[in-house]
Amino acid sequence: MSDALRPMARPRLYEQVLERLREYVADAGLRAGDKLPAERELAQRLGVSRASIKQAIVVLEVQGAVEVRHGGGTYLVRDTLDVEPVDKLVERRRRLPDVLEAREALETKLAELAAERRTRQDLDALEAALAYMREEIDAGERGVEGDRRFHAAVTAAAHSSLLAEFMRSIADQITESRTESLRQPGRPGRSLGQHQSIFDAIDLGDPRKAAAAMRRHLRTVAKVRLLAWNPEAPEDPPG
Amino acid sequence: MSDALRPMARPRLYEQVLERLREYVADAGLRAGDKLPAERELAQRLGVSRASIKQAIVVLEVQGAVEVRHGGGTYLVRDTLDVEPVDKLVERRRRLPDVLEAREALETKLAELAAERRTRQDLDALEAALAYMREEIDAGERGVEGDRRFHAAVTAAAHSSLLAEFMRSIADQITESRTESLRQPGRPGRSLGQHQSIFDAIDLGDPRKAAAAMRRHLRTVAKVRLLAWNPEAPEDPPG
């Protein structure tokens, strides 16, 4: 599947409303405690239905940016409608280098922990992911799903819910980089080999070796990714 | 002020719908990728209007729990509709071992990046934090604030906004462990020495050395912490 043909971004009306409301609050200099215009007025002024206004307001309410009083109006909780930074992790697109750095930080530690804590089931899952990726490649595919499963299995084997959640929060961006990386000629096979090395270290229960193997793997991914991004970079293309 | 006289909780219909949907997904054993019933059907079965169903779904969409495809249905992103954990990081208390693992993962990478990217200003800030901690210790304090400033300076010097946000999301828990750790006799002085080593490596621009020094430092902290916590159980706690 080409990444270019994934579903296009589809704008939701309530998202545009959200934008406008944030703009308005900023421009009008509204502060915490100030009252937002009535829903009916907002609907008329923005030229949308009250239902769409309400969807946007529900979002703001859930995000704690606004307090809605039945019959009394809607009020700002803070001096802005912008989301708290931590909440934005999920929705905001990240610069790829940042993501790759974060991924290396998290996954090397995950590999290390996995080597220490893996259970029989964890090892089975890792082998299954390995086998799946091998099948994909034999079938002439790029092994995207197998790659995903392997890294997910490593994450699971580490048994650290906090690290797992950090991984989840950048999962989308990792998916992007994975697709890019495996598009390179010869990459799927090489990637599979590196996965095997990581698995061996985890199987042996050798944390340092596992961390090192994972680090090597991710640096390969990062390098390819950079080249794929910027074809005219002074570096030589991989063999 | 008595707590009893605060504004009464006012139930919103979409919140009840949210509850019911979460129940349903759990009871029906729906998994990631499964399709939710159509909005019209949900509205009929729950006995509410489609608008209320939609408000709930918008919330789930914003929380990243669900993917809505125009004309194609609404799908689970994970095996549950529960809130994205990253959002809850701030409010939910974490098991310390998890936090220390995450901290090691993040901060070793931060130290590495700091050694590569530090500017003159970054080095100045690091030295200032070092000096501050030294003064605190000379004054007979434990150097808690100096410790915090040093690690903050390292984080800043790494110039990675994503990693910085991850650090922020566990800042509270780190504060706890810091206080515990520095309570140990002789710890402040030793900690200061380790900070000096980290600084030297960053100053020299040696990423591997910086990462190693940081890892050593954090493992010391973790060890002390574990002892202070539960002297007789080397095993990992139940999860």
Next chain:
DNA sequence: ACCGCAAAGTGGTTCAGCCACTTGGCCAGT
């Protein structure tokens, strides 16, 4: 067996309306 296209299914949005709650002003009783 394949392709194309129409029908059915599903989400997106609107509109008009009614209900529930809050607020503020007016008025009668104290």
Next chain:
DNA sequence: ACTGGCCAAGTGGCTGAACCACTTTGCGGT
């Protein structure tokens, strides 16, 4: 004057029907 009851206006809560836009399905022709 102060209190409490009352009413009207303003505002959010929710509904039902309707139409549009997009996806999926499957029938019919080639």
